[in-house]
Amino acid sequence: MKTALSIIFYTIIFALLGALAIAFAxxxxxxxxxxxxxxxxxxxxxxxxxxxxxxxxxxLLSFAASQVISGKIQREKTIAxxxxxxxxxxxxxxxxxxxxxxxxxxxxxRDAKAVVKATKKGIDIRMRVVLRSETNIPDxxxxxxxxISGKIQxxxxxxxxxxxxIHVAKIVTGEERSKKKAEKSPLPNEEIQIPYQGIKI
Amino acid sequence: xxREDEKSDLGLIKIHNNVVASISYLxxxxxxxxxxxxxxxxxxxxxxxxxxxxxGAIDVRSEKNDSVTIVIPLIVKYGYNIPDVAxxxxxxxxxxxxxxxxxxxxxxxxxxxxxxx
Numbered sequence: 001m002k003t004a005l006s007i008i009f010y011t012i013i014f015a016l017l018g019a020l021a022i023a024f025a026x027x028x029x030x031x032x033x034x035x036x037x038x039x040x041x042x043x044x045x046x047x048x049x050x051x052x053x054x055x056x057x058x059x060l061l062s063f064a065a066s067q068v069i070s071g072k073i074q075r076e077k078t079i080a081x082x083x084x085x086x087x088x089x090x091x092x093x094x095x096x097x098x099x100x101x102x103x104x105x106x107x108x109x110r111d112a113k114a115v116v117k118a119t120k121k122g123i124d125i126r127m128r129v130v131l132r133s134e135t136n137i138p139d140x141x142x143x144x145x146x147x148i149s150g151k152i153q154x155x156x157x158x159x160x161x162x163x164x165x166i167h168v169a170k171i172v173t174g175e176e177r178s179k180k181k182a183e184k185s186p187l188p189n190e191e192i193q194i195p196y197q198g199i200k201i
Numbered sequence: 202x203x204r205e206d207e208k209s210d211l212g213l214i215k216i217h218n219n220v221v222a223s224i225s226y227l228x229x230x231x232x233x234x235x236x237x238x239x240x241x242x243x244x245x246x247x248x249x250x251x252x253x254x255x256x257g258a259i260d261v262r263s264e265k266n267d268s269v270t271i272v273i274p275l276i277v278k279y280g281y282n283i284p285d286v287a288x289x290x291x292x293x294x295x296x297x298x299x300x301x302x303x304x305x306x307x308x309x310x311x312x313x314x315x316x317x318x
Contacts, residue, residue, distance in 0.1 A: 078312070081284065085291035086270075086308035090283060094276075097316040101279050157284035 006065035013058075077118055079158065090156060092116040099125065102151055103144070108135040110172050122161035123152070130170040141166045216302050218263060222256035225271050225309075228297035229259075232289040234281030236317040239274040268307035271298070276315045287311040 023029045041047045078089040095116045103112035111130040116123060125148065131137065149162040226238055240248070241258035248254065260272040271294060277286050291309045298306055 083284075083288050083291055083311075085288075085295055085306075086310050088284065088287040088291075088311040088313065090313040091315070094283075094313045094315045098279065101316060101318070155281075155283050157282070 006068045009061060009065045013062075079118055079123070079156065081157070092118060095123075095125075095152065095156070098152070098155060099127065099148055102148065103127070103129065106144070108132055108140050109144075122163060123158065125152075125162065125164045127164065127166045128169050129166060130172055131168055133171050133173040135171075137168060137171075141168070216304070218261040218269075219254075219256055221261045221269060221271065221298060221302060221304065222259040223254075224297050224301050225259050225261070225273060225294045226256050228293045229273055229275060229290045232286065232293045234278050234286035235290060236276040236278045239276060239312075239314050264307070267304070269298075269304055270308045270310065271306050272310045272312065274312040274314050276317050277313055279316050279318045283313055287313065 020029075041051055077092050079092070079095070080087055080089045082088070096114045099114040099116070100112055103109045103114070108131055109129055110132055113128045115126045117126075118124075127144075127148075129144075131140070144166060145164040148164050152158060152162055229235055229238055238257035238259065244254045244257050258274050262270045262272070264270070273290065273294065275290065277283055290311055294309050295306055298304055
């Protein structure tokens with residue numbers, strides 16, 4: 001209903017603009033009459049107030065309509081199952097959250113991002129990870145795939161097949177890590193010199 | 202929306218949907234594994250202007266035949282089994298609403314919006 005109203009709102013606005021443009025192009029609007037009317041709108045205080053308020057109302061309506069339309073378009077995809085008391089839906093962003101938290105617990109992973117898609121064949125997970133250099137990548141990625149699919153099946157109670165695709169985007173060395181640590185803590189073990197220390201007044 | 206629930210000798214007793222939402226909110230938070238209930242634009246705005254609500258984004262839909270459907274969007278704590286948490290929330294909310302209002306919810310829809318520590 002809301003979407004239909006928003007579409008009607010935009011249709012009316014664009015139709016009016018189009019009609020005005022056509023009328024202007026075919027000289028259907030008398031220019032002097034138009035200027036006179038605009039002059040009246042400009043001079044009269046009450047008409048100015050009405051015009052201003054209409055403008056504010058149109059802006060608000062436009063925002064509301066765009067929100068409704070974009071909200072419908074970007075409706076979150078979910079995984080759903082039913083319990084005796086009602087339905088349970090899990091947004092895919094919740095699954096992404098879980099994967100990210102799971103990955104961040106592993107010492108081999110420095111950073112991880114996941115995109116989850118629910119398809120007819122099952123759940124498709126695409127992961128982008130940054131690993132530490134000392135990690136055995138084939139072994140670790142295989143373990144990670146098993147861990148993620150197992151955990152999702154356990155936590156969400158999903159029986160559908162889960163595909164986990166891992167993309168190793170970067171491998172960070174130990175030096176890089178220590179450099180970054182050093183950058184983060186600019187004050188090493190040096191003693192801080194306090195000027196005029198020990199002087200009593 | 203008000204529900205005309207009971208008629209006593211002195212008059213009608215009406216229970217607002219917000220009351221059912223607040224009961225559901227508090228009951229859902231009691232369930233183990235629930236981190237928090239999601240907020241919506243309305244509850245956030247009310248909180249900002251100082252009107253604290255205890256219903257979050259819980260949506261209570263009442264139908265003509267005196268039945269209610271409760272929609273609860275929530276965030277689950279990391280490490281808990283989500284179907285178990287959802288089942289617990291449904292049970293807790295059903296019991297709490299039945300005890301407090303004598304209404305029997307037709308459906309309690311749980312929407313898991315995220316996982317938090």
